[in-house]
Amino acid sequence: MPRQTRTRLTLVPLAATLALTACTVQPDPPGSTATPGRWDETAGKAAVTALSAGYLAAFDDCDDLLTYYQANALELVTPYGLGGFGGGMVASDSAAGAESGMDSAAAGASSDAAAPHSTTNVQEEGVDEPDIVKTDGRIIVTAVNGRVRIVDVASEKVVSEVRMPGRRDQAHASELLLSGDTLVVLGQEWSYAQPVDGRFLPFGSARTVVMTVDVSDPSAPRTLGSMRIEGSYRSVRLVGDTVRLVMVTEPPGVEQTQPTKGTLAAEAEAERENRELVMATTIDDWVPHVQMLDTEGRATSTTQLLGCDQISRPRDPAGLSTMSVLSFGLGDGAPTPTSGAGLVASGDTVYASTDRLVVATSGWDLWRWMGPAVDAIWPTEPVNRTDLHTFDISDPDQTRYVASGSVEGRLLNQWALDEQDGVLRVATTTDPPGASVQSQSSLVVLREDGDELAETGRVDGLGLTEQIRAVRYLSADLAAVVTFRQTDPLYLVDTSDPTAPRVAGELKIPGYSAYLHPVGDGWLLGVGQDADPKTGQTKGLQASLFDVRDLSAPRQVTVLTWENAYSMVENDHRAFTLWPATDQVLLP
Amino acid sequence: MTQWSEKEDGTGGFGGVVSLSVGADRLTETGRVATGPGKSAWGEGPMRTLVIGDDLWALDYQGLSRFDLATLEGGWAVDLP
Known part of the structure; x- marks a missing residue:
């Protein structure tokens, strides 16, 4: 059967990739076909084996990388193919751009002087996070219902709408960053490719669209440029003028088939065909690509997002996705990649300080795609483990993969992570399978040691039978951890000695806090749920003020319930607003 | 904040913003304001709040509300269909 050829994929040296391509091994031109048959058993075996030394290994060239993807896929392939299912219709290109003049009179009424204004509530000072709304005091930009609108504060009018570059406007705007007069729009769209001859695309077909827009004239926003990348973005951070985009790309071009009858022979034939399809793949079927778009939304080039030698493998094989950290500056207008690094792994939680970006990969994330087969390639309790990968982002022009490590258990969210001076603190909950084993939580301290995140100390036994509901690192020396099942133990963990973190104090109260926010030296505000202390049944919203000046004896000073x-705020810290000028907290 | 009603028709729910005053040894509710265009009997609350100058803005799926930050007087401001 003829293999479907990826169409119109031109390998144009991306002038914009600069540092990206300087040390890049580019693949054969897309569209070329690999020759199936001569499978290198030795290389294949090495690809599915844990590294004997070190925590990461870069690939020398695209052949090595392709072998790694293929060998791991062959471990997982079944008569019914790999992973999930895709499908749909092919769509066609259309132009993009900014639509202005929704209410130009209102724009004319806009005040030049921006009023004092709140900003997105973020985890780390100096590290902005994307959100569905941004303001500079003069305008409010929203990404609601998939559309980006600019509202003039003075006139309370929508003065323009920013259109995503997409095919039939299918791109769905998700989140925004705003830096000076430059707006960054992050959107999602999907491929609707449909293979022929009974085949299907087993992996997700999501694509990410990143667009920069000059909003100096809010009534006439000007698209500076955009790019379309295969895969979903996990999150993005803005440090200074540099955007760090974390992408996870499932293999975009791998085709599979399935049995057409319920016979054993048909299954065997389908599995054989699926293995052949894997071995016939080219590197383009696995790695992410980026398509640069002009200001009208027309594609100007399509190339590999990262060179093969910029992609590494972790110690243990970790699935078939490629996780990429891509950087671009806002000074040049269009979102032009300046550096990047990648891993053959997935990623679901992103944390960033000003100099480190951490991506956490949960075993559950792999389980979702691989099912029990994940046990074969992750030898040590995969679903109860979180892998951590750190990237150096201290240099705006560089994105350097630094180290990896693992912790037992799973993370609640980005607040479970903290980095300072190469020391990583991680709060985890371990839920061992089996009703006879209790869940418990830990705070683990890791330090970069070469390419390894090595554990230096830990404290266990937080909240036996409970799960972490909130974490806040109050300083380099202090963490607050909330666990909950029926009551809320608030633990204060002294981490001043990275080799011996210890519980300094503990407070048990009804309900729990899902978000913690420091409100002055020694005071902590918690937002969460009130609950019946006997059953754990939640009863309604609760806001608590904690006095944590004495670490050994934290106390709840006030509690309000609704x-x-x-x-x-309970589910998204970005919904929290503290306005210091009036000491007001606003809970939407 | 979204507060759901125990009535069968869903009326009586509240969707809006709660304003708290917070400081050392102090946490009090200073007011609450319903947001949205008033079309939802279930009182779905907003997703985000902003402070710009002396005003509180609240964003929900239908648009923006604007209120005086001190008095919480104000109402629906911008449709975002």
Whole structure:
């Protein structure tokens, strides 16, 4: 059967990739076909084996990388193919651009002087996070219902709408960054490719669209440029003028088939065909590509997002996805990649300080795609483990993969992570399988040691039978951890000695905090749920003020409750607003 | 904040913003304000709040509300269909 050829994929040296391509091994031109048959058993075996030394290994060239993807896929392939299912219709190109003049009179009324204004509530000072709304005091930009609108504060009018570059406007705007007069729009779209001859695309077909827009004239926003990348973005951070984009790309071009009858013979034939399809793949079927778009949304080039030698493998094989950290500056207008690094792994939680970006990969994330087969390639309790990968982002022009490590258990969210001076603190909950084994939580301290994140100390036994509900690192020496099942133990963990973190104090109260925010030296505000202390049944929104000046004896000073209520803050810290000028907290 | 009603028709729910005053040894509710265009009986609350100058803005799926930050007087401001 003829293999479907990826069309119109031109390997144009991307002038913009600069540092990206300087040390890059580029693959054969897309569209060329690999010759199946001569499978290198030795290389294949090495690819599915844990590294004997070190935590990461870069690939020498695209052949090595392709062998790694193929060998791991062959470990997982079944008569029914790999992973999930895709499908749909092919769509066609259309132009993009900014639509202006929604209410130009209102724009004319805009005030030049920006008012004092709040900003997105972020985890780390100096590290901005994307959100569905941004303001500079003069305008409010929203990404709601997939559309980007610019609202003039003075006139309360929508003065323009920013259109995503997409095919039939299918791109769905998700989140925004705003830096000076430059707006960054992050959107998602999907490929609707449909293979022929009974085949299917087993992996997700998501694509990410990143667009920069000059909003100096809010009534006439000007698209500076955009790019379309295969895969989903996990998150993005803005440090100074540098954007760090974390992508996870499932193999975009791998085709599979499935049995057409319920017979054993048909299954065997389908599995044989699926193995052949894997071995017939080229590097382009696995790695992410980036398509640069002009200001009208037309594609100007399509190339590999990262060179093969910029992609590494972790110690243990970790699936078939490629996780990429891509950097671009806002000074040049269009979102032009300046550096990047990649791993053959997935990623679901992103944390960044000003000099380190950490991506956490949960075993559960792999389980979702691989099922029990993940046990074969992750030898040590895969679903109860989180792998951590750190990238050096201290230099705006560089993105350097630094080290990897693992911790037992799973992370709640980005707040479970903290980095300072090469020391990483991680709060985890371990839920061992089996009803007879209790869950418990830990705070683990790791330090970069070569390419390894080596554990220096830990404290275990937080919240036996409970799960972590909130974490806040209050300083380099102090962490607050909330666990919950029926009551809320608030643990204060002294991490001043990275080799011997210890619980300094503990407070048990009804309900729990899902978000913690420091409100002055020694005071902590918690937002969460009130709960019945006997059953753990939640009863409504709760806000608590904690006095943590004495670490050994934290106390709840005040608690406010609202029956049958919840706040967005419980699930998303970006919904929290503290306005220091009036000491006001606003809970949406 | 979204507060759901125990009535069968869903009326009586609240969707809006709660304002708290916070400081050392102090946490009090200073007011609350319903947001949205008033079309939802279930009182779905907003997703985000912003402070710009002396005003509180609240964003939900239908648009923006604007209120005076001190008095919480104000109402629906911008449709975002």
